[in-house]
Amino acid sequence: MAARDQHGAEAPWDQGFRVVGKENRKVDGLSKATGEAIYTDDIQLPGMLHAKMLRSPHPHARVLSVDTSKAEALPGVVGVLVGAELPVRYGVIPWTPDETALAVDKVRFIGDEVAAVAAVDEDTANEALDLIEVEYEVLDAILDPEQALVTPEPPIHEDRKRRDNISKHVELEFGDVAAQVEDADVVIEGDYTFHSTTHAAIEPHCAVAQPNSDGRITLWSSTQITHYVHRALARVLELDPARIRVIQPCLGGGFGGKSDPFSLEFVVAQLALKTGRPVKMLWTREEVFYAHRGRHPMKMHYRTTAKAxxxxxGVDAKLLIDGGSYSSFGLVTTYYSGQLLTGPYAFPNYRFDSTRVFTNRPPNGPKRGHGSVQPRFAFEIQLDEVAEQLSIDPIEIRRRNFLGEHTETVNGQRVTSNGFMQCLEEVEKASDWRERRGKLPFGRGLGVAGSMYISGTNYPVYPNKMPQAGVQLKIDRSGLVTVFTGGNDIGQGSNSMVAYLVAEELGIKVEHVKVVAADTDLCPVDLGAYSSRVTFMVGNAAIDGARKLRKQIVEAVAKNWEVEPRDVRLMDGTVVDLSAEARSMTHVEAFHLAEEMFDTLGSTGAYNTPTLGGDYRGGTIGSSPAYSFTAHVADVEVDTETGRITVNKVWVAxxxxxxxxxMIVRGQMEGSTYMGAAEVSLESHHLNRFGLHAGPSLLDYRIPTSVDTPELEALIVESIDPEGPFGAKEAGEGPLHSTIPAIANAVFDAVGIRLRHLPFTPAKVLAALRAKEEQA
Amino acid sequence: MRVFRLHVNGDPVEVAAPEHWTLLEVLRYQLGLTGSKQGCDKGDCGACTVLVDGTPTLSCLSLAATVEDQQITTIEGLLPAHRAAGGEGADPLQESFDESGALQCGFCQPGMILSAKALLAENPDPSAAEIKESLAGNLCRCTGYTQIYEAVLAAAKADMHAAISTDSAKEVQS
Structure with a gap:
């Protein structure tokens, strides 16, 4: 690990933190509150065309021919595109490129893109879509993952090495799980189901492309990862990447749903090049539901062995993962489904056997808590069952199995700081657990669950030795510091985070820092907003870059004052002399002295992860420079007449x-917990037996309104990580995980039924209550 | 195409657009007032909420032709109106949304702030339950709503405070 990657957790100046830890406003808050902020669909360019997609009505079919002649003849239509014009395959994971911008030979789900039209307005483009004639040879569709497992023919993807519908299989064993069964005092075994859910960011996907007369092209896109879009565009358009500029304007929510390169990005770029005019495509809400890349549905079998x-x-897991129609991030999902379960509890023996299959459903991908929310749901319920069987308090059993800090997991992942014990204590106290759990009237209960998540990943998607995060700083004579970062602010506040850290490190005010982000022409590469990596990696890079400038500024002032550098202190934009003489200057004057001494001022900062991970195939997938930890307690009511579950309150530490x-951390914790709670009984990305979405609208999908959302209480725990930027770790994904099993466990406390199959609909609740009565 | 005569943020405007266009389309794509957002285009999400004669209205479900005689307020209108009334900074609701961390991705917030504006105009001292109820037509996917309630409560308190100090100033003067 290079020295540049570690900066210590302490405040950079001896007066303690001036910016960090304070509830500062966000750098872009007011621009969003006043409507001034520009999102992708807000971009209007002179002469801009509007494009629409023609989509497959079949879940699985061969495309025999596409005739666009009538569409092209429609007045107002300027450009038409078919799959043959963009045949190069791509995929976010370089080893599994199985997507094309438009169907070249086959369509693989209802909604798969077939052709596109650019016209003077959306109405004309839509009218033209109806005039495109496509001849399909309809194939048998596979809509059930169990069926995909045993049905190698027809393969949904035909030209892979293996002729079956298995997307990825991972089997790893650490220790010997089978040997534990005989000696165990308790063995709990069971099946669990996680259904399909989606991100439903309020901003639909949108992209705008502008061709330049010099052969360059600019793409504005609602993406979470400008860098991967940049790479994918160069590949598919077969253009020199230096001629492509990708910009992410303000983003109206991502949650993982804008992480893959999407067909609309390639299509608007190619249509812009073809027509010589700017082109915009804005997906409808219905199209966003089909574009999906949501949480993978999983069928899971777990067996846990424990002592009295x-x-x-030991923990033994077998998982069947529905990948949908394309690979997307599936290789990583398959590993994450096993690799990320090995904390916050220590278990000496662990095995997982995960299989991701292709089905003719909208492709699944990464949703907040990628690949690990589903196994966490299953395991935390099973742990509750162990506690119940042994008559141990559910919080106590979690304490007894604590992994510890500065240690290693059974699968070889290094764990640094770990505040899980304090998380348990916080939720126990705040929920009045000891007084209330198991003692509430029938129909009301409390449940607990815990979890762990990564703060960024060691696995950089495409292997290289370059930094995972880079920033560039520029100092202006006005006193303004501009930071250029490839990091994507998707609403989580990463631009604000960068401004806070640079202001802290340089001893200036936050309003003197401007952040320019996510523009591939201007900003150094960052790998983007996924795997909860931005705070940790971009934050460390920002400190690295600012620290270099600070050294120059201090040196220049020390020379001018003829004092030792240690006597020069910057604070809130003022430089003071700590030696005998009481004197000061503004940070602007200090910048000028530094520029006189060092010429034009600027610096770069970078971050790369240390070498981590187990020494086995896939051992680096799931390894992270630091892990975050969470505990939830949920307070629920179950109406035994209607079967309806009401979550009154969730405490999240x-x-x-x-x-x-x-303030921002609390927002991430509350938002994560809200989203997790919504997956329990409200949200369902449900397809009918033909592969058609049952209700592709926000109300039918049922994202919670204000009155559907439980009361949330966020309790921040600070373990001060030795390698995080000033000790920070992630907060955007971890706090979702244990929400769901905490609610499931609370239902058990309330009415004594174990619900193991999501979503927890009233019908399932009533059936379980009836089964329990019959047993008694 | 036809000419619409609208009253937007206090300005009389004449704008030509296709006859079937919604108020949202005219605002966003003809007038360049892109602060009103389109999240679903079918009245589910509330991101397109504007005030029509002070009432929160889904501009994606309102034909521009139906609101010609009414006063339309979009998110862009709040700050200038606040300044015109002698205020500093942005509208107190916009400030409190920023101060409370209620703005994550920000996409739902213009609609949310306008719904809250209408609530406070009618009920300057709302309870938490009343705030919850009045914002139920505006979906937010980022925050879990908690910091939004805090923002509205803080703005209500600030408004009350301002009203009380104005009243006491008047009392002193009289």
Whole structure:
């Protein structure tokens, strides 16, 4: 690990933190509150065309021919595009490029893109779509993952090495799980189901492309990852990447749903090049539901063995993962489904066998808590069952199995700071657990669950030795510091985070820092907003870059004052002399002295992860420079007449290392918990037996309104990570995980039924209540 | 195409657009007032909420032709109106949304702020339950709503405070 990657968790100046840890406003808050902020669909260019997609009505079919002649003849239509014009395959994971911008030979789900039209307005483009004639040879569709497992023919993807419908299989064993069964005091075994859910960011996907007369092209896109879009565009358009500029304007929510390169990005770019005019495509809400890349549905079987004192001796898992129609991030999902379960509890023996299959459903991908929310749901319920069987308090059993800090997991992942014990304590106290759990009237209960998540990943998607995060700083004679970062602010506040850290490090005010982000022409590469990596990696890069400038500024002032550099202190934009003489200057004057001494001022900062991970195939997938920890307690009511579950309140305690801005951290914790709670009984990305979405609208999908959302209480835990930027770790995904099993466990406390199959509909609740009565 | 005569943020405007266009389309794509957002185009999400004669209205479900005689307020109108009334900074609701961390991606917030504006105009001292109820037509996917309630409560308190100090100033003067 290079020295540039570690900066210590302490405040950079001896007066303590001036910016970090305070509830500062966000750098873009007011521009969003006043409507001034520009999102992709807000961009209007002179002469701009509007494009629409023709989509497949079949879940699985061969495309025999596409005749666009009538569409092209429609007045107002300027450009038409078919798959043969963009045949190069891509995929976010370089090893599994199985997507094309438009169907070349086959369509693989209802909604798969077939052709596109650019016209003077959307109405004309839509009218032209109706005039395109496509001849399909309809194939048998596979809509059920169990069926995909045993049905190698027809393969949904035909030209892979293996002729079956298995997208990825991973089997790893650490220790010997089978050997534990005989000696175990308790063995709990069971099946669990996680259904399909989606991101439903309020901003639909949108892209705008502008061709330049010099052969360059600019793409504005609602993406979470400008860098991967840049790479994919160069590949598919077969253009020199230096001629492509990708910009992410303000983003109206992502949650993982804007992480893949999407067909509309290639299509508007190619149509712009073809017509010589700017082209925009804005997807409808219905199209966003089909574009999906949502949480993978999983069928999971778990067996946990434990001793009489509650100590877990082994966990054995078999998972069937519905990948949908394309690979997307599936290779990583398959590993994450097993690799990320090995904390916050220690278990000496662990095995997982995960299989991701292709089905003719909209492709699944990464949704907040990628690949690990589903296994967490299953395991935390099973742990509750162990506790119940042994008559141990559910919080106590979690304490007894604590992994510890500065240690290693059974699968070889290094764990640094770990505040999980304090998380448990916080939720126990706040929920009045000891007084209330198991003692509430029938129909009301409390449940607990815990979890762990990565703060960025060691696995950089395409292997290289270059930094995972880079920033560039420029100092202006006005006193303004501009930071250029490839990091994507998707609403989580990463641009604000960068401004806070640079202001802290340079001893200036936040309003003197401007952040320019996510523009591939201007900003150094960052790998983007996924895997909860931005705070950790971009934050460390920002400190690295600012620290270099600070050294120059201090040196220049020290020379001018003829004092030792250690006597020069910057604070809130003022430089003071700590030696005998009481004198000061503004940070602007200090910048000028530094520019006189060092010429034009600027610096770069970078971050790369240390070498981590187990020494086995896939051992680096799931390894992270630091892990966050969470505990939830849920308070629920179950109406035994209607079967309806009401979540009254959820307490969430989260170890984020250090809260760089507690207000923003709380927002991430509350937003994560809200989203998790919504997956329990409201949201369902449900397809009918033909592969058609049952209700592709926000109300039918049922994202919670204000009155559907439980009361949320966020409790921040700070473990101060030795390698995080000033000790910080992630807060955007971890606090979703244990929401769901905490609610499931609370239902058990309330009415004594174990619900193991999501979503928890009233019908399932009533059936379980009836089964329980019959048993009794 | 036809000419619409609208009253937007206090300005009389004449704008030509296709006859079937919604108020949202005219605002966004003809007048360049892109602060009103389109999240679903079918009245589910509330991101397109504007005030029509002070009432929160889904501009994606309102034909521009139906609101010609009414006063339309979009998110862009709040700050200038606040300044015109002698205020500093942005509208107190916009300030409190920023101060409370209620703005994550920000996409739902213009609609949310306008719904809250209408609530406070009618009920300057709302309870938490009343705030919850009045914002139920505006979906937010980022925050879990908690910091939004805090923002509206803070703005209500600030408004009350301002009203009280104005009243006491008047009392002193009289």
């Amino acid at each position: 004192d509650g100590t877990i001796t 989260h170890d984020c290392g250090r809260a760089l801005n507690p």
